[in-house]
Amino acid sequence: MSNLPLVSIISINYNGLQLTLDMLESLRYVTYPKVEIIIVDNASKEAPDQIKTQFPEVNLLKNPVNEGFAGGNNGGMEMAKGDYFLLLNNDTEVPPGFLEPLVQRAENDKNIGVICPKLLYFDQPETIQYAGYTPISSVTGRGHGIGINQPDDGTYDTATITSRAHGAAMFIPRAVVEKVGLMAELYFLYYEEMDYCERIKKAGYTIWYEPASQVFHKESMTTGKNSLLKTYYLSRNRLLYLRRNVSWPVFGATLLYYFLIAVPKNVLQLVLKREWKHLKAYVKGLWWNFQNWNIHEDKQLLRIEQS
Numbered sequence: 185m186s187n188l189p190l191v192s193i194i195s196i197n198y199n200g201l202q203l204t205l206d207m208l209e210s211l212r213y214v215t216y217p218k219v220e221i222i223i224v225d226n227a228s229k230e231a232p233d234q235i236k237t238q239f240p241e242v243n244l245l246k247n248p249v250n251e252g253f254a255g256g257n258n259g260g261m262e263m264a265k266g267d268y269f270l271l272l273n274n275d276t277e278v279p280p281g282f283l284e285p286l287v288q289r290a291e292n293d294k295n296i297g298v299i300c301p302k303l304l305y306f307d308q309p310e311t312i313q314y315a316g317y318t319p320i321s322s323v324t325g326r327g328h329g330i331g332i333n334q335p336d337d338g339t340y341d342t343a344t345i346t347s348r349a350h351g352a353a354m355f356i357p358r359a360v361v362e363k364v365g366l367m368a369e370l371y372f373l374y375y376e377e378m379d380y381c382e383r384i385k386k387a388g389y390t391i392w393y394e395p396a397s398q399v400f401h402k403e404s405m406t407t408g409k410n411s412l413l414k415t416y417y418l419s420r421n422r423l424l425y426l427r428r429n430v431s432w433p434v435f436g437a438t439l440l441y442y443f444l445i446a447v448p449k450n451v452l453q454l455v456l457k458r459e460w461k462h463l464k465a466y467v468k469g470l471w472w473n474f475q476n477w478n479i480h481e482d483k484q485l486l487r488i489e490q491s
Contacts (some may be wrong), residue, residue, distance in 0.1 A: 190219070207278075258369065296353065360384060
């Protein structure tokens, strides 16, 4: 046991105390013997002290302000002592043996940068949410989920290299973080894990989908499945991601597609649905990019206040 690597499980709590408590309860039954758990509270309105009361073994980091997904996870990784970091959403629950396949896969291949388990919907555990991703097009900025909404019937039970990981559960070797750096905090929410995967691949590592490990995901419980916050940051960060990861001259074609096809299509859909508040949030997200066109570099410590 002394030779086993330590796994640091890092999760963010933001106004989702019961979700976090449920996740921690499932982690209590994990069979892998060397684990530390770090909960980063992003200035929740509800006091997070109940976490320590019910789970005294947990390390609780209280941020004075909401530092977003990337900032919260970065703080957890800086605090962690593990050989591996598992960035785990608090709206997940796990089966007891989910860690062993991740550790084994990483230990057997030091060229791996990130491993993502199979994600199943918590309310429909026989249905897949994630079994890998297709590559993101440099022009359209779109990629597709593999196996999404398909039955978990064994079709997606082969471990394979994939385009990127899912942000709900990312298993990352410490050595990769030490080489690549922390996550880019200017995203605040959404697309930061995609950006991180691109940086990790550029550093020469691979991204793996490992179906022998499974995690049950409640999906969008913190921000809401149709929240204005989600609309704003998806609009803002899709373009930011493209600005950071697509080079000229291809980026010229990207901009043409984006503003001649993608933006008009999204605006029309919101108008037809009479979702005026979401339309305002969508346009505001786009406008942020024009206001901050020079902010696209890899500044991990940059803090962007929540709009």
